[in-house]
Amino acid sequence: MKEGKPATIKEIARRLKISPSTVSRALNDHPSIGLVTTMRVKKVAAEMNYEPNQTAIFFKQRKTFTVGVVLPSLSEPFFSAAISEIENVANERNYTVIMGQSLDDADRELRILQTLKTHRVDGVLMSIGKNTRDYPFIELLEAAGIPIVFFDCVPDLNTINRVVSDLETGMLEAIDIFVSCGHLAISLINGPVLLPASIERKKAYLKGLSKCGIPFREEYIVNTDLTPEGNEAAISQLLALSDRPSAVVSFNDYVALDVMKTVRQKGLALNQDIHFISYANYPLWKYMENPPMASIEQFPGEQGKKAAELLFELIDAVERPEPVKVVFKSRLVNQVS
Amino acid sequence: MKEGKPATIKEIARRLKISPSTVSRALNDHPSIGLVTTMRVKKVAAEMNYEPNQTAIFFKQRKTFTVGVVLPSLSEPFFSAAISEIENVANERNYTVIMGQSLDDADRELRILQTLKTHRVDGVLMSIGKNTRDYPFIELLEAAGIPIVFFDCVPDLNTINRVVSDLETGMLEAIDIFVSCGHLAISLINGPVLLPASIERKKAYLKGLSKCGIPFREEYIVNTDLTPEGNEAAISQLLALSDRPSAVVSFNDYVALDVMKTVRQKGLALNQDIHFISYANYPLWKYMENPPMASIEQFPGEQGKKAAELLFELIDAVERPEPVKVVFKSRLVNQVS
């Protein structure tokens, strides 16, 4: 009944006048231990309020049953949806999850990875920050034999495991539906020019146009730095055109929110004078009076889940397998009209 | 250069033909080691790519520099805002954060706490689930000497450390502003009757009414189970009244979203026929065409931050201090009119 320090194997061994290893084996249901002694040991263990000292076990087994998750932000809906699923998968397998947020700061990101390494996590899930240019952490973890799976925002390398969304499919669908509604002046409000995510969107946009036989007009692509001001500037630029677009695909729902607000303020009618589709499928559209025509869903939860499952495969693998690439096709959802 | 296993203290000792303990001390800048040897040791350590084995250190020091965070859900904006701040505080102090989500399942919640205990976390931050009726985990952690700080959704006990929001202040402000706008028929859409959060809201609502000299009408309080259907039923009930309310305080923004949608569908004009204020301050109101009049902010980030700081004080404390209770006054924000 002494609540002070939890009992150790040694103590319960002494109490039963048997050896510590027998106790250890009994507690772990080792086949070579007699049923009776196993029972006796377990009984006394319970009485003495025994709890295995995991830190000792981690130390001995060289395994921590812990995975690290590194994300740009924990409060962003996309990532919190992902991490929620990741926690689920880990929980099922009796792993714990350590998390860190880089806040798009490459130094902080690296520091977190360092910490995870010294904590001897068994694996890492990661989505890199916007400002991460090179990836020293890859060989850092590689050298320590810690498998890593990237998702969503991933380094552009073929040598790594990654789960990403294919932004093209959704974009093609979006343009298709715009065209089938009679729109020909279709614009793209893209993110920062250099961002891989922007480049991919632009490529998909161009492909979508050409598939529908719509000529590309340079002035129909504008960029935003993703700040509210940038978003507003971007839409203003489009609206100022002599033949302003009647349909717009925007970088993501956050951009769309700003943009649509500006449009309203300028006295234009949403879903009438001008129509929107954007990436991300913010879950609240359904409550709005004039939501975008549709959203391009990227399935953050599913991505996180898949990435986690992949990671656990790697952790359990004996041989290091070839790098895996899993692609989630983005899809148009929430069509309102 | 062997990338296989990281070097150990022993190895670098052998390489330098000195004792492991000297190496250990040198690495930790022990004052009693000569400057030269310290330098030599550090140099060789770097060469051999030495990394301290944290699991060994945790084991020996009986300290893991890890805190656990247990929340109902990781994907809910309120909690992800909190956890983001918690991670920040922990990161500053070189602690890592393990997290688990209970999904309002009391069993899962308990299991997570068990896990945290066996992982020997140095402290726990927790917001309990809606279905948690009793708190076996409190003495569980108590017995293990693990300090715990509750926040937001906390057990109703005086013996625990907790950070909570005072729901009353915001409610009083809300009713005040409603009244000053000429509303007398002020209604409350509350959550489940038994939920402490509901009870508190009701109490505040009654107090607010009486402060303004408005008689309480039983039929002006309705309850929802917080599902979309429940929310819709609640508002329908109010709208069906012969003298329906012109102002409504709702349990939270999610309820308000459903409710306002229903109101729109019934052809009533938001912010004209009927006005809303709700708890939680969902960050997207500013984008909506007809947002609620105001929101009652509960400061999730600040709560999380404060709770984390409190926890670290407890972790560092030598003596176990008296239970602390910190209250964040809720406040009306985002007034549109």
Added chain:
DNA sequence: CTGTTAGCGCGTTCAA
């Protein structure tokens, strides 16, 4: 089936 011994990597006495 069970006990003995050894050691994981580190910090920390105690002696020199």
Added chain:
DNA sequence: TTGAACGCGCTAACAG
């Protein structure tokens, strides 16, 4: 200023 020895709690190799 340094080294030798020990032990944290547990598991595993090797006896018996």
